[in-house]
Amino acid sequence: MRVTIEINGTERVLDDVWEGESLLYALRERAGLPGAKNACEQGECGSCTVYLDGRPVCACLVAAGQAAGHAVRTVEGLSTVDGELDRVQRAFLAAGAVQCGFCTPGLIVATHDLLARVPSPDDAQIREALSGNLCRCTGYEKILDAVRLAAGSPA
């Protein structure tokens, strides 16, 4: 089927979408946006986190057809078109919050959402906001550093 989704501010027409396909698959394999990662495919890991109508969701648990007519923002859509990184992306680099990098896009979207809602989160709020994102490399300390760093940076 054909599905039209607003992705990162641009209306995209995706063809040959299978009716049972996830939004994650459509983003990666049909829209050419591999930022959101496919790890668990069951909502456990948060690596596929994207904004759907402004709220972070697991793209693997949204049927692509459900996103038709709605607005999706992926990690690629957080930087500017000329490649300038968002403050959360810069903070993850600066703090060394990235090791293998597989969980990073999801954590960045989740952090981006947190700071939009809570500009100066305390540690409990950070942990709660990132509780749906698993990282198996860092032990999370550098990720928490990155969130605190981003919170202290101009948006």
Next chain:
Amino acid sequence: MDFLRPRTLDEALAMRAERPDAVPIRGGTDVMVEMNFDRRRPGALLDLAGLAELDTWHRTADTVRLGAGVSYARIMAELADPLPGLAMASRTVGSPQIRNRGTVGGNLGSASPAGDAHPPLLTAGATVEVASTRGTRLVPAADWYLGVKRSALAADELITAVHVPVAAGPQQFAKVGTRNAMVIAVCSLALELAPATGAVRVAIGSAAPTPRRCPDAEAYAGAEFADRRLWTVGSPLPAVLVQRFGELVAAAADPIDDVRSTAAYRRTALAVLARRTLTWAWREFRDGGRRCA
């Protein structure tokens, strides 16, 4: 496979009647897992996400009619005052991403014994509203759960709402899991005190083929509270009462050994949750946290 996108509830009900092979999907947090893992290949997905009729809640003096499509995130943000038990349970569901999509309607549709919304719906005496082209009917939550992942929903019906009585007193919810987030319950428990009627209500999840109330524990606590005039005296709960209440809750369970835990641990943990939640709720009552419906 077809992807059906009704624009109104009436259209959805017509599609549901015409396509018994269609699986309703709203938040997708259960259905898409089954799709992704090739566990399910229905003839069609029936997308309920676009139906505004399911996305609202309405409060009257004593009841909240909660649309089946209202997310857990919204229940936490908007309904913690009238429905504290359900809001507490909602906070323990999955992760922020899951709570942004998942719904009580989906919990009821999946009817997993581990669904977090079930125990507070049972203690509150909620009623499930279902609709089909034949009409609408109301099913008490107590009659909803028929077996593991089996509910009273007929093949041509959709869950449209759940009617939840406004809290008549302190409510509590507690859940055991391997961490605080992203866990399917090892076991869970909801408790409600109703000072006006002297009732103590308690329900358990992930502890039997279906979520269930604990009638013996409720009868014991109700009688003890009355005999000891606790509602009027407001004294601390006797340790023996709390202990016995926990034992009776554990005895109401019919748990199994599975990947998440053992039957023996579940019984032990349920007694602990029962003692804790009864103590917390009683403290709230004594502190004047009593709510008037």
